[in-house]
Amino acid sequence: MRSFFQILTIAAFIAFYGCNVESVSEPEIGIENQERSTKGCETAFAYTEDGCFDQYGFNRWGWTLGPLSEGYVGDFDIYAGAGKCDIGKGMLVGTLEVDYTDGTLTVEYKANPGYGWFETHLYVGSEPIPSHPKNGKPTVAPGQYGNQNEISEGASTDSYVIDGLSGDIYIIAHAVVCEFEECEVDPGTLKAAADKVCLKDGFATLEAYPDGNAVVPDGYQVLYVLTQGAELVIIGVNTDPIFEVDAVGLYTIHTLVYDPATLDLGIVVPGVTTGFDVFGLLIAGGGDICAGLDVAGAPILVEKCD
The missing domain is CATH 2.60.40 (Immunoglobulin-like)
Incomplete structure (x- = not known):
């Protein structure tokens, strides 16, 4: 057994914020995600030049994408930490790929190297801003978007397929993104x-x-x-x-x-x-x-x- 210990010795050396429209105050992320934030995590949204939430009377940052007509195929940058919708203060952390064909919307979140998704929330609807299911008032809180995935170990991709759609649609794509290597x-x-x-x-x-x-x-x-x-x-x-x-x-x-x-x-x-x-x-x-x-x-x- 002595030779094995020698090898072992050798190996060792080798070796969101408040809203002025909503009457219901909702946290953007839960306690679990707040703990993640100490590990380099941020909230992130898919970006478009127009469509910042403040245009709709909200003091949260983020964007609504659209209107998108049927047949639309394209992608949007995803920014994290872009307070007041200022991407100059944020980080480009990924891309949202969108395909709206024959009444079916396919959305894929793709993280840039060094980042991973730990939560995603997706709103899809005929109005720019979703409504709260309890009081019917407009809300941009991600928990009310209607579609969400929890990814406890993180992933570099995440996707949704929403069918039964028609006409022009709007999308809000939110994520909790962390420094991450698969x-x-x-x-x-x-x-x-x-x-x-x-x-x-x-x-x-x-x-x-x-x-x-x-x-x-x-x-x-x-x-x-x-x-x-x-x-x-x-x-x-x-x-x-x-x-x-x-x-x-x-x-x-x-x-x-x-x-x-x-x-x-x-x-x-x-x-x-x-x-x-x-x-x-x-x-x-x-x-x-x-x-x-x-x-x-x-x-x-x-x-x-x-």
């Missing part, structure tokens, strides 16, 4: 060469084979991790999925796809740190590091030879 990493899966092996001359060889479906971005590395027991205590790593052990018990070989610049393997203490500990640092495990760990791995039971 984590396109996949460790794939492993299959053990044998589910059970026995100790021979005090040693047993454990081996697994990758399925070939791992996604490894540029700059990322692949490392195989050996854990012991149901607790997945890390006892070794290797550049190939093959290990030698000297004790009976349950072992598991896992694939780790990681970026040495963001995941410091120096945090791993052999015999103490678990696979669950590492997984908890990753986005998939609730952390913030983009990496992939095949937690299930390839389990192998080591027994005494008869």
Whole structure:
């Protein structure tokens, strides 16, 4: 096992605001989104030169798009943080692609690199401004737009398809956008060469084979991790999925796809740190590091030879 700890050591070194028309005051975003705002999140709207909400008597910023006639195909820039409809103060965070054909409206939000959508709200109607469903008064609060998606983990795209439309229409496209990078990493899966092996001359060889479906971005590395027991205590790593052990018990070989610049393997203490500990640092495990760990791995039971 000494060589595995040496490899581990080497790897570590490699390593909205109020409205003067509405009588009902509504928050633009909820508590959850306010917490996101501390992580570089902003409210955003699809932009058109005319159509700022202030033209309709509101003191919130944002735009209504239209009228759009049937057959319209085009796109609109999406700006975040453009208070008072001043795009010079805002950030261009994406594009809204619109296709209104044969009574069906298809809308797609596309985020620029470095941004992601965590909520979208879409109004579609024959009037420039929607009406509040309870009191019938005009409202620009996104929660009253009639169409919305919650995207808890964020996404670079989101879309809606609205049918049964006719005549000219208006659109208001709102989003909660955050600094975001999609984590396109996949460790794939492993299959053990044998589910059970026995100790021979005090040693047993454990081996697994990758399925070939791992996604490894540029700059990322692949490392195989050996854990012991149901607790997945890390006892070794290797550049190939093959290990030698000297004790009976349950072992598991896992694939780790990681970026040495963001995941410091120096945090791993052999015999103490678990696979669950590492997984908890990753986005998939609730952390913030983009990496992939095949937690299930390839389990192998080591027994005494008869």
